[in-house]
Amino acid sequence: MAKEVILLDFWPSMYGMRTRIALREKGVDFEYRDENLREKSPLLLQMNPVHKKIPVLIHNGKPVCESAIQVQYIDEVWPHKNPILPSDPYQRAQARFWVDFIDKKLCLGDQMYEAQRKVYATKGEEQETGKKEFIEILKTLESELGDKPYFGGDDFGYVDIGLIGFYTWFPGYEKFGNFSIEAECPKLIAWAKRCMQRESVAKSLPDPEKVVEFMAMLRKKFGVE
C-alpha cells in the first residue's frame, strides 16, 4: 500500500534535509526514496518535469517541488504540531527573507551549490575568494542569529531548518578549504549543535564523514583532486 507521503531525495542534499526535518517535526509518516542522480527515476522526471531535481515531495500523488516551498506546504497542511513559520506576518516575512538569503547567496544561480562549491571544489585564488565570500555570508547569518537560541527566537523554526543541512558539509569545507569555521563563527556552530539535539534534525542529517567522502568524489569530478 503506497504511503500518503513520498519524498524523492538524495542523501547529501542540504535541500532534501530541510524537507525531511519538516516532515519529522510534524510527525508525518513518509516513504524516503534515494535517487541516483545520474539515472533519474521515471517518477522523478514525471513529478518534476520542469527542473528534474530533488527533493520532490509527493502528497497523495501530487508533487510539490522546491525545498523552501515544501517546508511551507508541510507547515500549512499539518499546522497543529510544532509550527515552523511564526504566526505574526512581520516575523514570517523576516523568516522568508533569511531562507531566501541562504538560497541566493550560498547556492546562487543554475550552477550546483555555487558559492559554497568554490570553497571545496576549486583551488588557488578562486578558492581563496570563495572562502572569503562564504565566511562573509556565514557571518551575516551569525549576526542575524545574535544571542538568540534559534533564528526565530526561542523556538526552532523555518530559518533553522533552512540552514542546518549545510552544517553536515562544514567538516568537508574545513578540510578542503583548510580553515576553521568555528574559529570564524563560534555562535553559529553553537547554534548548529543545539539544533542537532533535536530528534527531527539528528534523524534527517547524514553522517558528516560520509559527506566528506562525497565531496572528495565531487572534487575529483571537478578536476581539483
Next chain:
Amino acid sequence: MVTGDVKLIGSWASVFVMRARIALNLKSISYEFLQETYGTKSELLLKSNPVHKKIPVLIHDDKPVCESNIIVQYIDEAWSSYGLSILPSQPYDRAIARFWAAYVDDKWFIALRSILTARGEEEKKAAIAEVEERTDHLEKAFIECSNGKPFFNGDHIGYLDIALGSFLGWWKVVELDANHILLDETKTPSLFQWAERFCNDPDVKPLMPETTKLAEFARKLFPKPQA
C-alpha cells in the same frame, strides 16, 4: 480600519516594485511612494535593506520588509481582512503559485534579461530560444492554474499574476529591442489573452510604465557596445 504608516521605496521602472504596488492597490492601502533616483541609493534604502541594498522595500510602521514576492505575501497576510486574497486559499494551490513565481524569477526573467545583455547575433538567438521555451512552460502553467478562469489565481488577479504580469512592460521593451515577438498570440494564446486582461485591471493599469519611456530607460541600463 487603521492601516498604519506605510511607505514604499522604489522606482517607476522596476518590475519588482510594481509587484508591491499592485498588491497594495488590491488591498486599497494608501502609502507614501519614495522614488529612488537612478544611479544613487538613499540613506533610507541603505538603512532599511542593508543586506541587499535593493528596491523595493516596504516600510510598515517603521519596520522594513524586503524582496518583492515576500512583500506581496506580507501585504496579503498583514491586511488579510482587506479586499480579496492574493495567495490562493488551499495549501497545494499556494505551493504551485509559489513554484511558478520562483520559476519566473529564477529561470524566465534570467533568460529575458540575457536578450538585453547578449553580445552578437548568436548569443541573442540562443537567448530568444530560451525565452520561448520557458514562456511555453508558463503557458502550460496558466492553463493548469487558471482552470478555465481569466487569471492564474482564478477570477481575480493574485500572487502569480502579479509575479509574471509585472514584467509585461519590460517584456514589450525586450521584444522591440530583439525585433522578435516574445508573447505570441498563436504560440501561447492563453498567456497572450491573459496579458491583455492583466494590463487592463484597474489595480494594474495606472502602474504599467509607458513603453517608449521604459525603452529609453532600458537603453541607459543596458547600453549597446560601441561598434
